[in-house]
Amino acid sequence: MHFVIIGNGITGVSAAITARRLLPEARITLVGAESAHHYSRPALMYLYLGHLRYADVKPHADWFWAENRLELLHDEALGVHTAARTVQLAAGPSLAYDRLLLATGSVPRIPGWPGRQLRGVQGFYGLPDLESMSRDTQGVAHAVVVGGGLIGVELAEMLHSRGIHVTWLVREGRYWQSVLPAEESAMLEAHIRDQHIDLQLTTELRELRGNAQGRVQAVETTTGQVLPAEWVGLATGVQPNLVLAQAAGLATDRGILVDEMLETSAPGVYAAGDCAQHRRPAPGEVAVEQLWYTGRMQGETVAHTICGEPTPYRRGEWFNSAKFFHLEYQTYGRVPAQPTAGIASFCWQHPNGKHLLRINFCGADQAVTGVNTLGLRQRQDVWEHWLREKTPIGTVVAQLAAANFDPEFARQHEPAIRRAFAQQFPSIAVEKPRRKGLW
Numbered sequence: 043m044h045f046v047i048i049g050n051g052i053t054g055v056s057a058a059i060t061a062r063r064l065l066p067e068a069r070i071t072l073v074g075a076e077s078a079h080h081y082s083r084p085a086l087m088y089l090y091l092g093h094l095r096y097a098d099v100k101p102h103a104d105w106f107w108a109e110n111r112l113e114l115l116h117d118e119a120l121g122v123h124t125a126a127r128t129v130q131l132a133a134g135p136s137l138a139y140d141r142l143l144l145a146t147g148s149v150p151r152i153p154g155w156p157g158r159q160l161r162g163v164q165g166f167y168g169l170p171d172l173e174s175m176s177r178d179t180q181g182v183a184h185a186v187v188v189g190g191g192l193i194g195v196e197l198a199e200m201l202h203s204r205g206i207h208v209t210w211l212v213r214e215g216r217y218w219q220s221v222l223p224a225e226e227s228a229m230l231e232a233h234i235r236d237q238h239i240d241l242q243l244t245t246e247l248r249e250l251r252g253n254a255q256g257r258v259q260a261v262e263t264t265t266g267q268v269l270p271a272e273w274v275g276l277a278t279g280v281q282p283n284l285v286l287a288q289a290a291g292l293a294t295d296r297g298i299l300v301d302e303m304l305e306t307s308a309p310g311v312y313a314a315g316d317c318a319q320h321r322r323p324a325p326g327e328v329a330v331e332q333l334w335y336t337g338r339m340q341g342e343t344v345a346h347t348i349c350g351e352p353t354p355y356r357r358g359e360w361f362n363s364a365k366f367f368h369l370e371y372q373t374y375g376r377v378p379a380q381p382t383a384g385i386a387s388f389c390w391q392h393p394n395g396k397h398l399l400r401i402n403f404c405g406a407d408q409a410v411t412g413v414n415t416l417g418l419r420q421r422q423d424v425w426e427h428w429l430r431e432k433t434p435i436g437t438v439v440a441q442l443a444a445a446n447f448d449p450e451f452a453r454q455h456e457p458a459i460r461r462a463f464a465q466q467f468p469s470i471a472v473e474k475p476r477r478k479g480l481w
């Protein structure tokens with residue numbers, strides 16, 4: 043069997059490695075246009091910060107691929123002929139496949155603002171973006187970042203690390219308001235401003251202005267300000283990369299449409315990771331998942347199906363984490379951004395504005411449904427257990443110490459959290475705290 047994978051990101055590589063384990067004799071080819079070897083995309087910012095070198099962000103040594111008989115082609119797939127089962131490459135000869143996986147990832151979603159083409163204006167997704175950013179931010183005094191998501195905060199931190207003054211334009215009235223409840227947004231807004239980032243909410247980009255050499259020098263905002271900017275980072279989201287799928291005539295919507303086996307509209311052709319859209323997501327799950335760990339899970343799952351062990355994709359308990367200038371964010375289960383009927387929400391904040399814990403719960407049994415933390419590291423296995431078992435909030439608050447990820451190094455906030463809970467929910471009994479490990 044020849045298994046061809048387009049895209050050597052986490053999804054494609056996870057599929058290749060899993061398939062090699064399941065089918066030792068199969069021929070497996072990975073085609074990647076961006077880089078010769080797989081690298082960790084979330085680690086890109088650490089290259090700019092100077093914390094890591096490129097060799098450090100490659101999860102596998104260069105010899106790994108040949109050792110495991112995974113053929114790498116640093117090439118671009120230009121077309122797929124699903125009837126003939128071939129892939130046309132830009133440089134090499136066309137490839138015949140038995141099974142094909144599209145793991146083509148995302149592309150930045152950038153509106154067509156006037157001045158978008160000026161030098162010094164860019165998105166941030168891959169190695170070419172890192173290269174242009176490194177080149178074009180040299181000697182820059184003022185930069186503007188547009189867009190309030192997780193790539194926006196990375197850009198702000200990267201620029202700030204080089205002493206560049208950052209103005210950050212965010213369309214919404216509060217920070218990451220589509221994801222975070224109001225208290226979390228407020229804590230992060232204060233924290234970001236503490237870093238001397240000029241965070242401007244309810245403010246959008248109107249146009250980019252250049253100098254005679256075609257280089258950006260200022261931006262005009264929808265609030266009428268003209269801000270100096272010799273570099274502008276556009277972090278207004280990503281969308282599934284559909285170029286190849288559409289050229290091949292596959293069914294697409296926002297992403298490449300797949301069933302629960304991650305198979306597309308063409309038999310023998312699969313799609314997974316950022317580029318895929320689930321036709322029928324399970325209740326509470328999203329149709330397009332654009333995360334590192336979901337890419338890995340989808341890649342591993344689809345490899346089982348392709349190797350003759352049909353396995354439907356099930357993500358399981360939702361979790362995510364991020365970092366906002368050293369302030370860590372974790373979420374497990376579901377925590378809606380807005381108050382929701384039928385769901386009670388306990389929220390504790392440390393007076394220093396650097397630690398927050400929110401636990402949602404619902405129903406007659408007061409089962410926990412989700413948790414958000416800022417500045418507190420929690421143990422994933424403990425939270426998954428509590429959520430899966432629908433553990434009552436009284437039990438969880440009593441046993442919180444069990445979820446503390448680094449009790450040796452972090453201050454113990456559990457007594458203060460229990461006092462706050464008793465004040466906010468005096469009618470709910472909290473069991474006597476137990477020793478760690480008894481959950």
Ligand SMILES: Cc1cc2nc3c(=O)[nH]c(=O)nc-3n(C[C@H](O)[C@H](O)[C@H](O)COP(=O)(O)OP(=O)(O)OC[C@H]3O[C@@H](n4cnc5c(N)ncnc54)[C@H](O)[C@@H]3O)c2cc1C
Pocket residue numbers: 048049050051052053054073074075076077083084085086087117118119120145146147148166167168193196283286314315316317331332333334335337364
């Ligand atoms: C700056 C940044 C930071 C991030 N940080 C985090 C984080 O902290 N945590 C998290 O969960 N997620 C993070 N993400 C998201 C995460 O990186 C993605 O969800 C994940 O990389 C998706 O993996 P993928 O393999 O599906 O696609 P990708 O990583 O996009 O890989 C797809 C690859 O396919 C290649 N390709 C596409 N078309 C072709 C073609 N026709 N021929 C050949 N090759 C092709 C592309 O060049 C690309 O290299 C971050 C994303 C970015 C941009």
